[in-house]
Structure formats: structure tokens, C-alpha cells
Amino acid sequence: MLQIACPHCGPRDENEFSCGGEAHIARPTQPDTISDAEWADYLFMRTNPKGVLAERWCHIVGCRRWFNVERDTVTHAILRVYAMGEPRGDGSA
Amino acid sequence: MKNNKRYSIFSLARNARKYHENWAEAWRSPEPKPSYDAIIVGGGGHGLATAYYLAKEHGLTNVAVVEKGPIGLGNTGRNTTVIRSNYLWDESAAIYELSLKLYEGLSQDLNFNIMLSQRGLISLAHNQHDMREIQRRVNAIHLNGIDSEMLSLAEVRELVPILNMSPNSRYPVVGASIQRRAGIARHDAVTWGYARGADARGVDILQHTEVTGFRIQSGRVEGVETSRGFIAAPKVAVAVAGHSSVLAEMAGFRMPIQSHPLQALVSEPLKPIFNTVLMSSTVHVYLSQSDRGELVMGAGIDGYNSYAQRGSPMILEDMLAAAVELLPVFSRVKMMRQWGGIVDVCPDASPIIGKTPVSGLYFNCGWGTGGFKAIPGSGFVFAHTIAKGEPHEIAAPFSLDRFTTGALIDEHGAAGVAH
Numbered sequence: 001m002l003q004i005a006c007p008h009c010g011p012r013d014e015n016e017f018s019c020g021g022e023a024h025i026a027r028p029t030q031p032d033t034i035s036d037a038e039w040a041d042y043l044f045m046r047t048n049p050k051g052v053l054a055e056r057w058c059h060i061v062g063c064r065r066w067f068n069v070e071r072d073t074v075t076h077a078i079l080r081v082y083a084m085g086e087p088r089g090d091g092s093a
Numbered sequence: 094m095k096n097n098k099r100y101s102i103f104s105l106a107r108n109a110r111k112y113h114e115n116w117a118e119a120w121r122s123p124e125p126k127p128s129y130d131a132i133i134v135g136g137g138g139h140g141l142a143t144a145y146y147l148a149k150e151h152g153l154t155n156v157a158v159v160e161k162g163p164i165g166l167g168n169t170g171r172n173t174t175v176i177r178s179n180y181l182w183d184e185s186a187a188i189y190e191l192s193l194k195l196y197e198g199l200s201q202d203l204n205f206n207i208m209l210s211q212r213g214l215i216s217l218a219h220n221q222h223d224m225r226e227i228q229r230r231v232n233a234i235h236l237n238g239i240d241s242e243m244l245s246l247a248e249v250r251e252l253v254p255i256l257n258m259s260p261n262s263r264y265p266v267v268g269a270s271i272q273r274r275a276g277i278a279r280h281d282a283v284t285w286g287y288a289r290g291a292d293a294r295g296v297d298i299l300q301h302t303e304v305t306g307f308r309i310q311s312g313r314v315e316g317v318e319t320s321r322g323f324i325a326a327p328k329v330a331v332a333v334a335g336h337s338s339v340l341a342e343m344a345g346f347r348m349p350i351q352s353h354p355l356q357a358l359v360s361e362p363l364k365p366i367f368n369t370v371l372m373s374s375t376v377h378v379y380l381s382q383s384d385r386g387e388l389v390m391g392a393g394i395d396g397y398n399s400y401a402q403r404g405s406p407m408i409l410e411d412m413l414a415a416a417v418e419l420l421p422v423f424s425r426v427k428m429m430r431q432w433g434g435i436v437d438v439c440p441d442a443s444p445i446i447g448k449t450p451v452s453g454l455y456f457n458c459g460w461g462t463g464g465f466k467a468i469p470g471s472g473f474v475f476a477h478t479i480a481k482g483e484p485h486e487i488a489a490p491f492s493l494d495r496f497t498t499g500a501l502i503d504e505h506g507a508a509g510v511a512h
Contacts, residue, residue: 048338
């Protein structure tokens with residue numbers, strides 16, 4: 001079981017949390033003008049890396065707040081926990 | 094070693110006389126040729142079935158199957174071996190029923206006993222909502238000409254006498270449906286049978302050959318870079334399940350796939366006690382008893398993305414709690430082995446079969462938690478798609494384009510368990 005350090009409550013077991021999938025997926029700012037392919041990319045296409053993944057977690061049975069986690073999808077090691085809205089480790093949004 | 098001969102009662106007797114020391118290898122281990130007419134990436138069930146049907150149905154024998162490890166040790170060797178075709182939507186019904194029909198004749202076709210046991214699959218209902226849902230499914234499935242029926246409580250009790258039918262249980266059983274042609278098969282035998290059949294028709298199975306990249310010129314695939322050097326082919330077909338996104342990235346496009354761990358476990362062997370496949374979506378477990386007597390069970394995926402072939406123990410705890418709730422007689426059975434596989438889950442829980450943005454490059458993936466049952470049908474339609482360059486009519490609705498057009502095939506409820 002993963003141990004996740006909630007930024008508000010401290011380290012807790014994984015079964016207190018819900019994984020919300022890939023982080024940093026921005027909703028298109030011009031929804032009226034973008035193409036179907038761009039919609040498909042936003043709605044369905046995912047990075048799904050073998051390695052470091054930035055993902056969202058929610059502390060559902062604790063503070064119920066969302067935050068971001070960088071986690072390795074091969075070792076499951078949690079590399080970084082950071083607030084929603086902060087850029088990922090490599091500085092990209 | 095002798096040639097790949099046909100198995101029969103006579104070959105068995107002949108080899109018994111020689112203390113079974115002269116059995117031929119079931120498939121060769123050839124050196125890679127510099128080029129092939131088609132390369133299949135991934136030596137699991139789907140890849141090997143594709144190679145087999147390319148050779149058998151389309152006469153394409155100058156084909157290689159490239160596998161990074163030994164064949165059949167990914168999800169094909171890790172699943173709970175359930176086979177069924179009771180899917181809701183017409184598109185799914187067509188492909189899974191094709192698959193089940195091919196499975197029914199597969200031992201004869203491959204001359205290899207895949208130990209298909211059509212013992213029936215029971216889906217339980219625990220409340221009024223479950224009842225309405227399985228009744229709707231039974232009717233929809235029936236309209237597609239696939240066997241599917243409701244069971245009375247008395248019939249359920251007769252088929253599974255050890256099932257907890259107490260009205261006082263936490264989630265009482267209030268009804269059930271059954272597909273009698275569903276069942277289980279030996280997963281390794283499916284791998285070996287297809288490998289042997291493909292090899293006998295001239296397909297080269299290249300084990301321990303890892304694809305490290307694609308060679309693509311002006312939007313057209315020219316071959317694959319591997320750990321054993323470049324191999325050229327005008328057609329490359331990828332069937333790598335959990336690693337589909339990794340290979341798509343090598344080819345320069347994105348996939349709507351998430352890789353998750355799916356765990357399973359088996360118990361110590363027991364005497365025969367339980368001769369159907371039992372599934373419950375509400376308490377969330379599916380289980381059967383293997384021919385070796387082990388209880389084989391599984392449930393849902395872990396919630397996070399992973400490539401590690403293992404998951405978290407709380408998933409197993411939930412699965413075992415559900416199993417003991419349904420079958421209290423198993424409460425003291427010891428669990429012997431537990432493992433995980435990496436399943437490739439699509440947003441609509443349906444597979445992707447067909448063309449990609451790169452010309453000559455085909456993908457077959459997204460089977461998620463239910464790929465084993467689909468192996469023959471998937472290989473059959475994928476082989477057609479590769480050979481003709483156009484999707485087989487059964488594969489056409491499962492194109493990658495559907496995520497752009499919006500024609501999704503939502504099978505989230507299909508497993509009778511959450512995806």
C-alpha cells in the first residue's frame with residue numbers, strides 16, 4: 001500500500017485517498033473554435049508514461065482536498081507532493 | 094529435435110515407447126531475418142493469434158512475432174481465464190461472440206488441447222437495481238442471438254449449493270443470469286497452441302527481442318529497431334496491452350489508454366466443489382475453480398497508473414471479503430499465490446483495433462480487464478485488417494477514430510465488475 005503525505009494532514013495510508021488521474025490537463029480556452037481532434041486530445045488522450053507521472057489525488061476520508069503528486073509508475077515511489085496550480089517538477093505547466 | 098509433428102494418440106504411443114525423450118520442439122527459435130512482409134510486436138495471445146490467422150486465413154507466412162521476453166508471460170499468463178460473450182452493445186457482441194465460436198473449435202483447429210470448459214457463468218444480483226440491469230442485459234444479449242437467460246433462486250441454489258443464499262446476509266442474492274456457453278480455458282495452452290500453429294506455417298517467433306523504436310519515413314513505417322538490430326517490414330502490428338502508450342509514443346502519437354494493475358490470486362488446491370464461474374458486481378469478485386482444484390479469483394483494477402505488475406493489498410482484501418461473503422465455506426482456505434498484470438484501459442472500456450496516424454502501423458490494444466476471452470476473435474479480425482489494409486467489418490467500430498467522432502462503445506458495465 002502506498003503511503004501518501006497529504007500536504008494538510010501528513011502521511012496517511014493510500015486507502016484514505018482517491019486517485020484522480022493525470023494532472024495538468026488544461027481545459028481548452030477556446031471551446032467554440034477548436035477541432036474535434038483537439039477535443040479528443042483534451043478529453044481522452046493521456047500521457048500514461050512508464051516513469052514519472054504527475055497525477056491528482058484527493059484525501060477523500062480526510063481533509064477532502066485535492067493536491068498533485070509526482071510518482072514513478074514503475075517503482076511506485078512518490079517523488080514530490082505539491083499544491084494544485086503549482087507547476088510540475090520540470091517547470092512545465 | 095524432430096520436425097513439428099501433429100499430435101495424436103499414435104504420436105503419444107510412439108513417444109511413450111521412447112520414454113518421451115524425442116518430442117519435437119513446439120516452435121523454433123530462429124535468427125531474425127533482415128526483413129519480413131509483416132511484423133507483429135508482442136508475443137502474447139493477441140499477437141500470436143494474429144500471426145496464426147495471417148498465415149492460415151491470408152497466406153501471409155513471411156511474418157515475425159517480436160517479443161521482449163518469453164511468449165505468453167504478460168497478461169496472457171496472468172489472467173483468470175474466463176471466456177464469455179455476454180456483452181451489451183451490438184459491436185461488442187459481434188467480436189466477443191466470434192471469439193467464443195472460435196474458442197469452441199480451437200483445440201481441433203490448433204491440434205492442441207486448450208482445455209476449454211464451458212461450465213457456465215453466473216452473474217448475481219443483490220438488489221433491485223442489479224435485477225433490472227441483468228434483465229436488460231439478458232434481453233439485449235438474447236436479441237443478438239447469444240445464449241443468455243435468467244435463473245430462479247432455486248436454480249442458482251442447485252447450480253451452486255455452497256452459495257450463501259441467506260436472506261439475512263449483508264448483500265442477499267435476489268436473482269442471477271447465466272451464459273451457459275461461457276467458461277474457462279487453459280491460458281498457457283492458448284499461447285502455446287497459437288505459437289505452435291503459427292510456427293508450423295512459417296512464422297518466426299523471436300523471443301527476447303525487444304522493440305526499441307520504429308523507423309518511420311514520411312509518415313510510413315519501414316520496420317522496427319530491436320535489441321537484436323533493425324528488422325524491416327512494410328506492415329507493423331502492435332499488440333502489447335499495458336505498454337501500448339509506450340510504443341505509441343515511440344511512433345509519435347498519443348493513445349487514450351491508461352495502464353493499471355489488475356490483481357488476481359489462487360488458493361491451495363481443493364477437491365471439486367464448485368463447477369461454474371461466479372461473478373458479482375455488487376460485492377465485487379469473480380471466481381472459478383481450476384482443473385487443478387485451485388480457486389482462481391479477481392476483482393477490480395487498482396486506481397492508479399502503474400507498469401509494475403503489482404498492486405496494493407487493500408484491493409485483495411476487498412476481493413477476499415467479497416468471496417467469503419458469497420461463499421462462507423471458503424473462509425479458511427489458504428491463498429497460495431497473488432500477482433498483478435498491467436491492463437490497458439480505454440475511456441469506454443472497449444478495445445482499439447486498426448489503423449494509426451502512421452501508415453502501415455496497426456495497433457490492437459485497450460482490451461483492459463477482459464482480453465483473454467477475446468484472443469481468437471481479436472487475432473482473426475486484426476489479421477484481416479493487416480492483410481487487406483482495411484478494417485474487418487467487426488473491427489471497424491473499434492477504430493482509434495471513434496474518440497474523435499464520438500462513436501464510443503461504452504462497456505463499463507460489461508464485466509459485471511467495475512473497471
